[in-house]
Each structure stands twice: as C-alpha cells, then as structure tokens.
Amino acid sequence: MSHAKPLLIELGTEELPPKALDTLAKAFFDGIIAGLKQQAFGIAEEDQGRSARHFCSPRRLAVYLPWVTTEQPTIESEVLGPAVNVGLDADGQPTQALRGFATKNGVAPEQLERIVTDKGERFVHRSTRPGQPLANLLPQIVEDALKGLPVPRPMRWSDHDYSFVRPAHWLVMLHGETVIPASLLGLESGRLSRGHRFMHPQAVSIDSADSWLEQLRGAKVLADPVQRRQRVSEQVSAAGKTSGGQPRLSDELLDEIANLTEWPVAVACAFDREFLEVPAEALVTTMETNQKFVPTFDADSGRLSEHFIGVANIESRDPAEIRKGYERVIRPRFADAKFFWDEDLKTPLTGYQPALAKVTYQQSLGSLWDKTVRVAELARIIAGRSGVDAGAATRAASLSKCDLLTRMVGEFPELQGVMGRYYAQHHGESREVALALDEHYRPRFAGDAIASDRIGQILAVADRLDTLAGIFAVGLKPSGNKDPFALRRAALGLARTLIESGLVIDLPATLIEALELIPEAALIAGLKPAKGKPQAEVVALDAGARRQTLAGELFDFVQERLRGYYADQGFSTAAFDAVLAVRSPDLVDFDRRLRAISGFAGSPAAASLIAAQKRVSNILRKSTETEDGQQDRPGSHAIRPELFESPAEAALADILDKLSRDNSERLRQADYVGVLERLALLQGPVDGFFDEVMVNAENPAVRANRLALLESLQQQLLAVADISRL
Known part of the structure; x- marks a missing residue:
C-alpha cells in the first residue's frame, strides 16, 4: 500500500452567506470524499484520534482528512473478448472480430490470452495499470466538488469567465507538509492562508495539514464552527451576567452569529427603557432578525429587559466604542417600532375591515375580506357543533386578518397574529378572541404546538379548511416540489389541530361545506377542458359533482400528510395503512x-x-x-x-x-x-x-x-x- 498522509484543502473567499455556510461546507466535504473514493484512493475518517472534518468560517471552506494515500492502487483489469470459435477462422487465423477487439485494447491478437468460462473458451485481455499519484488527480477532484456545491446564483468577478458563490482569494492544498499544485478559480494553490481580516491581516504560512487549525487560531481565526458556537454561547452567557439578566440565544441565531464571525466577542449593551412600552415580540424580532443581537430577559419576571448583547467579530481595545455603535444602531429601529405601535393603536382592528376588501387574496377567490367572511362562517358552523361559543368564534374570525394591514406587521410580517392579539387586547376584545388571533396560526413550524384555546383551535381549522378548499378549487394544488401556497403545511396543521385538540368533526362533510362557500367561478377556473373539447362543456359541469370530487381529493391529501406525522412517533406504515383503509371521517x-x-x-x-x-x-x-x-x-x-x-x-x-x-x-x-x-x-x-x-x-x-x-x-x-x- 502506498504511503498515507493527512490532507487539507482550504478555499478562501469574500464573506460567504451565513445561512448557507454550513450547507456549503458539508457539500464540499461530501464532494471531496466521493471524488477520492471514486478514484480508489485509500482514506480514513478516523486515525490516531484525528477525525475527518469539514471546517468553515465567514471567509473560508475547508476539508481535513487525517489519512489519504499518496497514490492509487495498481489497477488490474480483465476484459472478455469473443469466443475462440468466433475469433479464429477455419485456418486458425484471427477474424475481424478478434482483430477489432485487440485493436480496441491496444495489443496485437497474438498477445491475447484464452480462458475457459461457463459459456466456453474465450479470448481475454489482461492488463495492469499503475496507480496515479494523488497530486495528478486531486485538482480535478476539488474542481468537481466545487462545481457540485448548491450555489443557486453564482457570482462572477473581475474579467474572469468562471464563477463561484463569492470571489475567491486563496487556495491551500497540503498533503502532509507537501503542497499539491493546482490552478482553480484563477488561483494557484500553495500554503499561504489568511488570518483575521483586522486582527491578523498578514498571510499565514501553513506548515502542514495537521497544523492548519492551530495556526489559524494563532491568527485569531476559529475555523472550527463547533468551537465558534461554543465560544459565542460562553461569551453571551458571561455578558448576560454583567447585566443581571438571562440572554435568550436561539439555536438559529447562534448558528447565524457563529457564521458571521471568525473571532466572536460579546458586548453587553442597553437601550432606553421607554421602548419597553412596545410589545416585546416586536423588539425581539428587530434585535434577532435585523441586527443579530441577543435579547436579555429579567431573571425573576421573565420580561424583556432593556439590556441586549451584541457579538463583534473583533477583540477591540476599546469595547465601549463598539457598545456605543450597537446602541446607536438599534435606537432608530426601536424608534420606528414605537412609532408603528403608537400609530396602529389609534385604529381599532374593526377599522381595518373595509380595507381588507381592497386586498386581493387570490384572483378567483376574491379579496382578504371575502376569505374572512368564508372563514367566519366555517368557524360558526364548527363552533356550534362543538358546543363552543359561536359568537366568539365568529368575532375572532372576522378580526383574524385585520392586523395584516397595520404598520407593524407591514414592517415585520413574522408578527402577524402576535400584533393582532395586542391590538385586540388594547381595544377591549375578550381574552379568548385576542388569543385566537395569535394562536390560530399555530403550528407555525415543525414541532410547534397547536393553539391552546378552543376558539383558537376552531379558527385554525376554519382558516386552513378555506385555504385548502379554495386553492384546490382553482386548480393550484401542490405538484412535485412546488407548493407555493404551503398547502402541505396547512393540511398537516389542520390534521394536527384536530387530533391533538380532540376536536371531532366529520372532515369530508366539512370539506364539502368549505367548498360550498367557494364561488362557482373559482370552481370553473380550476377546470381545464379535455383536449379538443370546448370550454362550454367545462362550464356546464355540475358544481355539486365538482365539489364532491374535490372533497375526496382533499380528504386523501390531508390524511396522507399524517403518514410522516405518525412515522415520526414510531407507528408502522402497515398499521397506518390498515386504519387508512377504513376511511374514518373523523x-x-x-x-x-x-x-x-x-x-x-x-x-x-x-x-x-x-x-x-x-x-x-x-x-x-x-x-x-x-x-x-x-x-x-x-x-x-x-x-x-x-x-x-x-x-x-x-x-x-x-x-x-x-x-x-x-x-x-x-x-x-x-x-x-x-x-x-x-x-x-x-x-x-x-x-x-x-x-x-x-x-x-x-x-x-x-x-x-x-x-x-x-x-x-x-x-x-x-x-x-x-x-x-x-
């Protein structure tokens, strides 16, 4: 076996998109592994305590393998040719078939051997090809891996005819201590990497593949994303203790901050307490989404405090200046949020209802007000059958889309429902109605809980029933990976709400009722005439029959969403199919x-x-x-x-x-x-x-x-x- 050494490949770039960084790094690693295996190089993913890893930071993608052979193994091949009675004529001379086979393999007919197979004696060409060195093949392997990265919109820079996710600036390829020459993306490979953009702008000469990680640490770059996440978490926790609060650092925000920094340093900051008059969700959204700051909550009350934590990508000699900068940046954002809040409070939610009629929900399904009316009727029907206050359910439905027209939700769409709850409470709506305006959007994401209150559960069901019925009616049901109206999520949310709340309804019958509220024009819009048939035949189709067909399709669509839901809970496919066959409507x-x-x-x-x-x-x-x-x-x-x-x-x-x-x-x-x-x-x-x-x-x-x-x-x-x- 050829000699083996650790392998390092590092590509340096301009700052990479933080939300895509982990995916790009993993795909680069997978591409390198696949390429080495395809070329039959020996590799080890574990060796003497070292592990194969992908590394990344805002300005680099890297792959480290602890053990890769220096050359391919010797490759022996055996290619069967024609049968002997076909390859030789009556005089024992090579036929055209045998000469062609020999020429194809680069030898003379007399150099071919014979073997006995289960189909008789045949000619065979045996050859031995020495393995190529890693240095000869690695450049192409790396190029193929880079081309295979999931980059939806690659960039071009300078006058080059190649492209990548961001402009590339350096390339390190080391097998042990040896540089493997390569020319990729306009770069010549070497051993020169780069440290932190500000704290160590000089080039870093990497001694070997094994020393790369620690040499970069010395240049103020934590190239290991796991170590960066740990440092961010520790720094934020320590900064939170200085203010006596409890930082809330979500996994999503932690990942994003870690992928925005190469040497993260947390800085404790504060804003004016007057801004705490604004709903906490609006302030938190501004901090987390727009500024990548970590909000801090009071340890005793659990309420949002005036303290927050910014994470800098530099170890500054004057942290106070960074603190001032962060506080200066967040003030106008909070001032906007307070303005939106104060202005929105001047109009009760009912005041937005007329404007809903001017906002198109879907061309064939009418306006947002049309949808609101349909949802309110469904909520009234379901509430009446469930022994729930139909008046409260109808009231909640009639207000459910009003906050979409407020200034706050216009600026922060992710606060839909949340702001509706605050505005409803402010203007004297009942607790259950206000809560339903927020919770009827649940579950908002995988793993989210359903609405906690019965009115919210009924509104969640009614809203999703109308969405599913309407979009199916106009012929825009999901196809393949395309689901622009998120109907799969809506169907699963509907099913989960019914099951987890214990809300009993006859789903096929209720789907029919939802479809009966859909305009007949929408039902016709969703139909296409058969090839060669006039549109008049489509228009003449019975609307009742169309609704029956759609209800069956929708019921199957909703039930099928439960397959994954129950599989995640450990139920077998066979048990699921056994119950599915009964077609229980509830x-x-x-x-x-x-x-x-x-x-x-x-x-x-x-x-x-x-x-x-x-x-x-x-x-x-x-x-x-x-x-x-x-x-x-x-x-x-x-x-x-x-x-x-x-x-x-x-x-x-x-x-x-x-x-x-x-x-x-x-x-x-x-x-x-x-x-x-x-x-x-x-x-x-x-x-x-x-x-x-x-x-x-x-x-x-x-x-x-x-x-x-x-x-x-x-x-x-x-x-x-x-x-x-x-």
Whole structure:
C-alpha cells in the first residue's frame, strides 16, 4: 500500500452567506470524499484520534482528512473478448472480430490470452495499470466538488469567465507538509492562508495539514464552527451576567452569529427603557432578525429587559466604542417600532375591515375580506357543533386578518397574529378572541404546538379548511416540489389541530361545506377542458359533482400528510395503512384506531386473525362473481343455523353473535382497544372453521350460508381497521 498522509484543502473567499455556510461546507466535504473514493484512493475518517472534518468560517471552506494515500492502487483489469470459435477462422487465423477487439485494447491478437468460462473458451485481455499519484488527480477532484456545491446564483468577478458563490482569494492544498499544485478559480494553490481580516491581516504560512487549525487560531481565526458556537454561547452567557439578566440565544441565531464571525466577542449593551412600552415580540424580532443581537430577559419576571448583547467579530481595545455603535444602531429601529405601535393603536382592528376588501387574496377567490367572511362562517358552523361559543368564534374570525394591514406587521410580517392579539387586547376584545388571533396560526413550524384555546383551535381549522378548499378549487394544488401556497403545511396543521385538540368533526362533510362557500367561478377556473373539447362543456359541469370530487381529493391529501406525522412517533406504515383503509371521517377517531391497532399487532392472537382476514377477503372476493358475470351484493347472505353441517360452523356463529352484541357498544364509545381484545376470542373458532369446513360446498344453500358466516366474520375483523394489511 502506498504511503498515507493527512490532507487539507482550504478555499478562501469574500464573506460567504451565513445561512448557507454550513450547507456549503458539508457539500464540499461530501464532494471531496466521493471524488477520492471514486478514484480508489485509500482514506480514513478516523486515525490516531484525528477525525475527518469539514471546517468553515465567514471567509473560508475547508476539508481535513487525517489519512489519504499518496497514490492509487495498481489497477488490474480483465476484459472478455469473443469466443475462440468466433475469433479464429477455419485456418486458425484471427477474424475481424478478434482483430477489432485487440485493436480496441491496444495489443496485437497474438498477445491475447484464452480462458475457459461457463459459456466456453474465450479470448481475454489482461492488463495492469499503475496507480496515479494523488497530486495528478486531486485538482480535478476539488474542481468537481466545487462545481457540485448548491450555489443557486453564482457570482462572477473581475474579467474572469468562471464563477463561484463569492470571489475567491486563496487556495491551500497540503498533503502532509507537501503542497499539491493546482490552478482553480484563477488561483494557484500553495500554503499561504489568511488570518483575521483586522486582527491578523498578514498571510499565514501553513506548515502542514495537521497544523492548519492551530495556526489559524494563532491568527485569531476559529475555523472550527463547533468551537465558534461554543465560544459565542460562553461569551453571551458571561455578558448576560454583567447585566443581571438571562440572554435568550436561539439555536438559529447562534448558528447565524457563529457564521458571521471568525473571532466572536460579546458586548453587553442597553437601550432606553421607554421602548419597553412596545410589545416585546416586536423588539425581539428587530434585535434577532435585523441586527443579530441577543435579547436579555429579567431573571425573576421573565420580561424583556432593556439590556441586549451584541457579538463583534473583533477583540477591540476599546469595547465601549463598539457598545456605543450597537446602541446607536438599534435606537432608530426601536424608534420606528414605537412609532408603528403608537400609530396602529389609534385604529381599532374593526377599522381595518373595509380595507381588507381592497386586498386581493387570490384572483378567483376574491379579496382578504371575502376569505374572512368564508372563514367566519366555517368557524360558526364548527363552533356550534362543538358546543363552543359561536359568537366568539365568529368575532375572532372576522378580526383574524385585520392586523395584516397595520404598520407593524407591514414592517415585520413574522408578527402577524402576535400584533393582532395586542391590538385586540388594547381595544377591549375578550381574552379568548385576542388569543385566537395569535394562536390560530399555530403550528407555525415543525414541532410547534397547536393553539391552546378552543376558539383558537376552531379558527385554525376554519382558516386552513378555506385555504385548502379554495386553492384546490382553482386548480393550484401542490405538484412535485412546488407548493407555493404551503398547502402541505396547512393540511398537516389542520390534521394536527384536530387530533391533538380532540376536536371531532366529520372532515369530508366539512370539506364539502368549505367548498360550498367557494364561488362557482373559482370552481370553473380550476377546470381545464379535455383536449379538443370546448370550454362550454367545462362550464356546464355540475358544481355539486365538482365539489364532491374535490372533497375526496382533499380528504386523501390531508390524511396522507399524517403518514410522516405518525412515522415520526414510531407507528408502522402497515398499521397506518390498515386504519387508512377504513376511511374514518373523523381524525380523532383515526388516531384512536391507530393506537389501538398498533398495540393489537403484537398480541398472540394477531397473527392468526390477520391470516384469517386475508383468507376471508380472498374467498369473498372470488365468491362475489355470479354465474351471469354480475357482482353479488356483499352482505346479501343470511346466516341459517339449520344449514350447519359441522360443529365448527355453529361455534363460529355463536362467537360472532356474541361479539356483535358485545362490541356494538364498545364501537359507539370508540373503545377500540376493548374491541380488539374481544377479537382474540375468535382465534380458536376461526382456526377450527378453516380446519374442518369446506366453504365452497356443492350444495348452493350450504355454500351461501358459509359465505354469510365469513361476511359476518369480516365485519368483525374490519370493525377497527383492515388487519389484513398488518
């Protein structure tokens, strides 16, 4: 085996986009690994305590491998040629086929060998090619890895004809202590890296691949993103203690700050207390989103304090100047937020309702006010059926989009709902209405909780029902990766709200009601005439039939969103499909069935009953074909005890009759665990029936009676789920 050394590749650039930095670094690492493996170089991702890693900072992408061979292994190849009887003519001379094969492999026909295969004797060309050095192939591997990076809009700079995510300035490629020559992105590789832009602007000559990380640390660059995150966290915590507050540093903000700094230093700052009159969410959004500052909360009350923490990319000799700069930057932003707040308070939310009619929601679906009216009607219907104050639900729905027109939400769209709650509280709306204006947007993201209050839950359901019904109606349902209206998220949010809140509705029927509120013009807009058919035929289609079709599509769409939801909780695909086959219209009921059937699947009786259900389904499916080719009506056979010819038939009939009576009440109470526990009583009678009874008896009456028994058995087995799918 050839000698092996650690490998370092570092590309230096202008400041890279912080939110894409980790993705770019990982993709660069994966590309290098893939290229080395494709070229058969030996690599180790762990060696003597050193690990293969990708590194990055705002101005660099780097890959380190602790062990890479200096050259490829010797490559031996064996290429089969034509059969001997094809390669030689009657006189034993090479045929055209053999000469062509030899020429293709760069040898004379007489240099070819013969081997015996399972298809007879054939010519073969064997060759040995020495492996190439890493130095010869690494430049192309690196170039391919760079081309494979997920860069949606690459930049060009100077008069070069190449491009990259940002202009590139230096390239280090070291195998051990040896520079590997390469020319990429207009750069010649070497051992010169660069330190911190301000604290160590001089070039840094890297001694070896193993010394790179520590040499950069000496030049005030923490190239390890893990170490940078840790330093940011520690610095922020220490700065928070100086002000006596509790910093709130989210993972997202931590990642962004770490990717904006090469040598992070936290600075404790403060703003004027008068700004605390503005809702905390607005101030926090300004700090985190616009300025990348860390807000600080009072340790006792949990309220936002006037202290905040900025993270500089420099260890300044005069931190007070940096503090002044941060405080000077944040003041006008907070002043704007206070102005928006004060101005918005002058108009009650109801004052924005007329303006909603002037804002288009979707061309065929009308304005935001049109949507509000539809949502309010759905909320009224659902609340009335759920025993909830329909007036409060309707009031919340009528105000739910008003804050979109406020100055604050116009500046900070992410505060939609949050500001609605504050404005509603200020103008005397009830607590439950105000809370619903905020929480009906929940869940806002994966892992977010649903609305905590019943009015908010009903409004969340109504809003998503209208969105799904309307966008499906106009023919803009998701396709492939395209989902511009975030309907998949809306469907999952709808399903989660119903299931996790225990809100019981007949979803297909409610979808029909949502579609009935959609204008018929929108239903027509979503239809396309068949090829060669006039538009008039589309217009003439029955709107009711169109709504029925769309409701079925929407119900399937919502249920399918639950597949991943339950998979994340550990439920099997088989159990999910077993319950899906029942098409329960109530998702709370769906959830109960799934949890019951998942427990049943591992019980001792399950395997026998699953096999029985499969066998019953096959028998009944074949038996429905009558002699004239028509389908016999399922359930048309009546059980007649006088036709029993075996004790096994009577035993099965007795237990089925008992289960039918026992389980009817359990099914009404959705006690699916109890139903399945009772099904275990079927195991013995079912096994006995199939052991002793021939279903397809010659006597038609006896055969029909036995099929009736199987139909009754199937009804019991399908009472909770289609267990044949387990």
